[in-house]
Amino acid sequence: MLLCDRCFPRSVERRFRKAVYEKRMALPGEKIGVAVSGGKDSITLLHLMAELGRVKKFRVVALSVDEGIKGYREEALTCAREAASSLGVEHRVVSFRESFGATLDEMVRLAGEEGTGLDPCTYCGVMRRYLLNRMAREAGLVRVATGHNLDDEVQAILLNYLRGDLSRLLRLGPAYSSREGFVPRVKPLREIPEREVAAYALLKGLRVHLGQCPYARGIHAEVRDFLNRLESRHPNCKFGVLRTFERLKEGLGEDRKPEAELVGCEVCGEPTPGRVCRTCELLKGLGLR
């Protein structure tokens, strides 16, 4: 970070606006969702979006999912609530418990008892996306912005690469195309390093939750630390990974298989390429459906 306390926040705001304009992430008159967990990235994003929305005349709605992770999510959600109310932004919250009949903590226990062999992040990730999408659609939002920063994106590229998950790898991007029933997602902070997002939040005096999820898994943290060590010694390698990936993706784009057609899940009616959606499958495995 080479800028002073005044110039630095402006540089973050400039990069954020550039992403929003270039990828047409929010247009006048639109109603845009912002997924807010309460961490520094999503709180920063909510502030940036709400401020830009006032100028550019789009409306912002904050969306939060309470997975039910004891000792972690409660405080984060308090930060989310505070941010939304201080910005005068509508805030919608849904919980795993009221939607699925169990908190993530309870699901983790059930998964152990049933021997599903799946880790907490699988349940958490799939079901959070499911609820965010449903909330966004019900609220009539045209897009949902998420707080993914440069580090998140580069970690995801590397993780999918390491796992050999090509289809997931190629789906990563600044904006997801829209498909029937799915509200497209956009990532306005995708080119801003995590450390700079944190510095912005700090300099702006935003109240954010900085805790670590008790279920954060091994390889993810290892990849993160590896990238940070590399970046410390070889500045700009994170951007390098992102740029190379984008060029590869452009080149591979044409060879991709068309995505499977979507139908309504037989159990819950949400859009899915199969008969039963992944969330209902997971719930069934836990004896919750």
Add this chain to the structure above:
Amino acid sequence: MKVRVKAEGREREVEVAEGTTVGRLLEELGYDRESVLVRKGKKLVVEEERLSEGEELEVLRVVTGG
């Protein structure tokens, strides 16, 4: 010379060479600079900044998970 460093809820005194930069101090303490921010009072400091005797710094971890 000595500086005071607050990190992860602990405060300690660290002996550093004259002219040591913030970046160098982080290395000596085993932090990689990408994972932390350094604060002096209410201001963030850059890695190039040189330390002076008796200064108080706070190291904040910025990477989180979840």
